Amino acid sequence: MTRTNASPADQELLALLNARGLAVSAPQLERWRRVGLLPRHARQALGRGRGSKSVLEPCTVEIADVLARSSGQGKDLRATLLIWYMRAGTPAVHSREPVPEPPFEAVRDALVWALRRSPVQRLIEQARKARDDVDTDTLYADADRLLARMPGPLGHPGRMREALLDDGQDIQPPPRGGQRGLVHLIALVGLTPGEVAAEVFVEAIAGSGLIPGLDREALVAAFEEAERDGTMAHSLHEARQRDAVAEARAVSPERLARAREVTRTLGFCGSIYLMHGMLLPDTPGQQAIRARIDDLGPV
Incomplete structure (x- = not known):
């Protein structure tokens, strides 16, 4: 751990982090300060013309702790900031002190950044721009390529437990129908009304195997009833009007x-x-x- 040119307060901070098993350098502390994530040390007057010294505050230790645990080589600091936000208000691993809240404006900007990078959000926006069958086919092809790279579902925990207790004799890879269901959900939310039949979406969800005991016929009937009484059209209209990125900004x-x-x-x-x-x-x-x-x- 490098401490060259570190102030006494930074040396104390680095020592405390090191005691928690966190390898942090003085340049890292400065990098976090430059982007406004880590506060600078308060100054304490020494009195009688002797100047002042930097004082390490407990909240600074907890902020540096969560930044060290959440960041990594090549990791965007906006992703680190969102992890920090999710941990704020809870005690750090080696401390009883709660993790302080990060700057809210920075969190909001990071959330907008994350949504813009979200593959699902991009597919929803692509669906909303679809104008013909070619656009729809392209949407499904792009969604299939994306979801093929995503990890499949683990399967229902109850069935996992039963299989493991049975010496693993009946362990089967879970079906990937849930990913196809996600494709249909994206299309349902983004495409114009009538492009995706409710039955297709219901069958995709039912075939995923993630919801044991699901009554397919009852769910199809519920969707059909929602279509007849206008509930489905109203819900989908509201869903299509929502702009997740704009909502995050505000x-x-x-x-x-x-x-x-x-x-x-x-x-x-x-x-x-x-x-x-x-x-x-x-x-x-x-x-x-x-x-x-x-x-x-x-x-």
Whole structure:
């Protein structure tokens, strides 16, 4: 770890990070400061004309900690900033202090950047620009190429657990129909009404195998009813009018914080099921949590 020309406060900061197993250099600290992510040290007067000295504040340590854990060689700092935002308010790994909130304007800019880079967002925009069958065929071809590079689904955790408990005799690779379902969803949201039959989308979701016990006929019937009473057309019209990038540009701190909390909750629910599928010892408490999640909707 390089400490050349580091101030005493930076030397103290680097030593604390090193004690947490984080290899950070003085140039890295300066790089984070130049882009406004890491605050500069406060100055403390020494009195009687003796000048002042830099003082390391606890929040600076926690910010440097989360930046070190979230960044990497060649990684865009905007991606690092979004990871920091998701960890804000929770204790750092080796500390009881909560991670401070990052600058909100920078977070919002990073969110817009991430959405513009999102392959799914680009496909939705491509679908909205489709004007004929050639454009539609191109959309499906581009979506298939993109999703072929994405990892397939893990399969339902309950079936994973059953297969592992059975010495792995019945472990089968999960179907990739869910990715085809995603293609149809993108087309449904982006293309003009009538281009994607509701039955096709329902069959794609039902065939994914990710929702055990799904009644295909009931779901098809529900879609058909929604088409007859206009609910489907109204919902799709609203979905087509939404501009995720524009919404991100205008999002308020409060709304984004609520979205973060929902994301954390869903992540917790997913981790409970995933660990259950990977043979985490079951308890009545975990069973009660899964039952509550099931009451809220399919995982």
